[in-house]
């Protein structure tokens with residue numbers, strides 16, 4: 001059955017949602033207040049970097065299933081049978097999720113609606129938000145507005161795969177009519193449905209991201225311990241990951257998680273817990289470990305090169321992970337200013353990441369310009385290009401000890417060392433071996 005769907009917000013989640021639902025055959029209108037974005041999308045150009053999205057965008061527009069609009073002529077005619085809210089919930093200065101965009105959109109929809117519809121919340125909102133929205137905006141609306149919490153679990157760079165081959169679809173609703181409509185919406189996706197109440201669905205989203213973040217901080221703690229005792233984190237991760245109860249994913253040690261979700265959602269969950277009178281001790285430690293982990297390259301480079309004045313340092317990678325241009329909460333944003341403060345000259349190279357001025361550093365257009373004359377290089381993002389570097393040539397262009405700090409444990413340590421460079425990593429016996437190399 002073709003449903004008339006509106007997606008509000010054409011950011012990362014909203015755009016992926018819109019093009020994927022159009023691909024499934026629904027009639028989709030994506031709405032955004034940003035006229036420039038709507039114009040760009042209407043011309044067939046994606047506003048985000050995501051493998052495969054341009055094709056789905058073109059297909060949706062060619063079939064007539066996908067259109068874009070601004071709400072400048074009012075919301076009434078834009079409201080679909082299903083209206084998905086996918087606007088941003090950025091982090092407020094106190095760590096809470098800032099719900100102002102969500103509130104503005106929900107208020108406008110409730111005010112304008114002249115026919116019943118189901119409001120689907122895809123923005124990540126704290127537990128209790130659905131209940132508060134119902135009470136404040138929906139209960140008194142002129143028409144029936146159903147409410148469904150339907151969190152997303154999309155990874156940047158793999159969003160389309162995560163959409164169509166998702167592990168599960170989470171639907172939180174109070175009424176069967178809304179759930180029935182949602183089953184229609186996702187009829188072509190072969191995935192188990194988790195049907196529950198709104199608060200539980202909201203909790204599943206935060207708990208998933210908190211658990212994955214915990215896995216990363218846990219393995220990073222083990223990696224740090226490996227450095228203290230001379231064990232090898234690669235073997236340890238492999239060994240524990242083979243236990244199916246643990247699982248092998250999300251056990252890559254390094255300088256910690258970044259991006260638009262984990263840092264924001266872990267802090268928001270901590271805030272929600274505190275607000276509800278609960279001290280989520282474990283989560284606080286996960287956040288603290290991650291904050292500390294990203295400083296490791298600074299600590300070790302400064303220890304190895306006590307005077308950074310008149311030294312050059314190469315930062316390899318700016319994106320928070322490979323195959324994305326996203327620099328939000330990237331460890332590089334913390335590492336660079338600290339090294340610059342010590343007087344180092346910093347050159348950053350990233351093959352894709354968005355144009356961004358990082359205070360105290362110069363962006364360069366190729367990896368060799370970053371490495372030229374550098375005493376140390378910090379790998380922040382595990383781009384394929386870095387794992388394939390010609391290490392003999394790297395040794396020739398770098399000066400002094402030629403420190404390679406592998407913040408993602410992604411390089412062939414033996415190849416780097418045998419080129420005569422000083423290899424450091426996280427839990428790969430870095431400090432011991434670095435000392436041996438020195």
Ligand code: UDX
Nearest residue numbers: 152153154155156250251252256257258259261320321
């Ligand atoms: C994440 C979740 O995976 C997704 O389900 C959710 O909806 C949004 O947040 P994303 O932010 O795209 O997706 O990135 P992801 O691939 O999960 O990686 C997050 C961060 O963790 C990256 O900085 C990555 O480098 C880091 N990471 C991941 C590790 O440090 N070690 C690992 O083993 C895995």
